[in-house]
Amino acid sequence: MPAIKIKAGLCTGCRTCELICSYRHGAPGFNPALSRIRIKNRGMEKENPVFCRQCPRPKCMESCPSGALTQDPKTGVITLDPELCNACGTCIRMCPFGAMAAHPETGLPLICDLCGGEPACVTYCPNEVLIYAPKGGDPN
């Protein structure tokens, strides 16, 4: 299955991906705090973009005490059932990539859904730094 990849060394930190992700996922405008992809700046020498890798054995899902997370066996996408989630934050702490964040108001985890197969972050990245390609291989 395809996945989002990034040529991290070329990321300029323009955060377009965060803006479009938040908007496409229902923000009433633009809000990086609601984005499922995050560009964390780590000084002038690099950006540290973090996003869901659709792990084969997702730590987030395995650690969830209330069974609120499920994985689509075909796409690898993790889905949250907000009815079951008690916003304990375990999944966020357990993700080895730091790719999940809590919704600032509800505390529910924000997880990448690959926009149903056409990730907006990839489409809108102004420098073609984000790509959507089959798993494996190094984009750099």
Add this chain to the structure above:
Amino acid sequence: MSDGYGGTILKIDLTAQKIEKIPTPTDLKNNFLGGNGFGIKYLYDLVPAGIDPLSPANALIFAVGPATGTLIPTASRFAVITKSPLTGLYMDSFAGGHWGSELKYAGYDALIITGSSPRPVYLYINDGQVEIKEAAHLWGKTTYATEEVIKKECRDPELKVASIGPAGENQVKIASIIAGTRAAARGGVGAVMGSKNLKAIAVRGTKGVKVADPEGLVNFFREYTAKFKANPGTGKDRPRYGTTGGPANNNALGILGTRNWQKETFQHAPDISSPKIIDQEKRLIRSTACLACSMSCGKVLKGKLKDQDLINEGPDYETLYSFGSMCEVNSFDHILAADRLCDEYGLDTISTGVTIAFAMECFEKGLITTADTGGLKINFGDPEIILTLIDQIAHRKGFGQILAEGSKRASQILGRGTEKYAMQVKGLELAGHSARGLKGMALGYATSNRGGSHLEYRPVVERSGKADRFTVEGKGQIVKDNQDMSTIGDSLVICRFTEPVFGFFLGGPYVEMVNLTTGRGIDLAGLRRIAERIYTLERLFNVREGITRAQDTIPERLMREPIPDGPSQGCLARPEELEEMLDEYYRARGWDVKTGIPTEETLNELGLR
């Protein structure tokens, strides 16, 4: 409200340690748009004429606009507005990076800081939570170190921090404010922050920004990003070189300020310029960008000095001019080191370099000697002396005590005819754009409310050939119209580098940006009125401080000494030419031609009475 605004103005009285939040007034939004518009409105109302800019009576304002934090390319900048200790007049200075958008995401349109704290403090803003925190342990630290400590002690690596370094603390009149790796540098805004005992402002916001037409903005982003990429300047040159191609490019036209503007050609320009430094010497580590911007003009560059590895974001064109051609320094590594020092100490690289170039010429002419400089020989072409002087200026040590006042005041302190070598307008050191080789630039400098700034009238109008650079005809109107564009850009707030695509003059894209964000349905005439209102109120602030037509001028040298050699040899901005352009300019502005003061009729028309 879905109008692009954060909705709240944050007022902080540092004397009383009082924090107050007020809803952003509707008439403020309608009449002054944002950014420098909000800034001048508050500054004019809060700061009476004649006060000492470094006293608690001054206000320090940080402002963003309706575009801030949205998908409009470059809209993460912020404005700093205050009464300048360098010029004694209105000042707005801007920085890119991501501090401005963070302020908006925390829900604020402006911070109005008044008074002065009895001890060093910093501000911590986390959405609605606002705290004045102790900063005694940060005092004396560089800007980069300050940011690191604050992120650590607030346990938030995603905080955006704007801070001053030792220069701001020591109230050096050319001190900057550094946000991340970007600088709001001009006019001594950092000194005002230092005078308030305010070391830093750390911001974190999670509220985002709501706009009138988000889908429209997504389309706007797509359409204009394609245009930015298709334009050779914004699509190729900026992403590849940032502004580092500037020295070579301006040198090729013979309009590169050199040797304190004694000349406008510099034989070593290509050595401190791209393509050499990026393509041949491979100094580029990576490029950085402001929000949603494809131009990525920020260039993180590397070098080596005395076996020491160097790195900094920058130097950009202005810094290559001020420390490079102006001081006739041909070592890129030294300029990189100077740039890094200025950023860490919190100094304006333009004013620092131009003030050092002033000292070099005074030394060359024998107007100052080692008796004045504490034994230092300050010669053009000496790359080491610029590093020594930067350190002295930031710490007000030795001869730096005098240069810390900026070139105009330094020349007044020194006397002996040094005044004519201070390359400044209204006290602000000239940016790297020729007033002799670009006729309109002479008028642009003379009428900039900031003083010697290249960001109100833009040199690119003539450099690009949009207007004939050798003639004065029509320049009054052109300069005014271009300033209208800058004023709106500074209120939205967006970057001037968008101008090749959004336009050098107000037009469709600017109207569209206002309407997509605010939903107010403004037309071009309405937008122009806002620009005129803001610029005229800035002028009124200056008039209140004693500015009239008499001060709307440029350094003698640029009116009396023709460019001595090179492709623009013989070019000059003659006094009578400047006067002719000024006449036309004041008429275009509706300001009195004799005095340069806005007329009652104009004030009534603009709702400023």
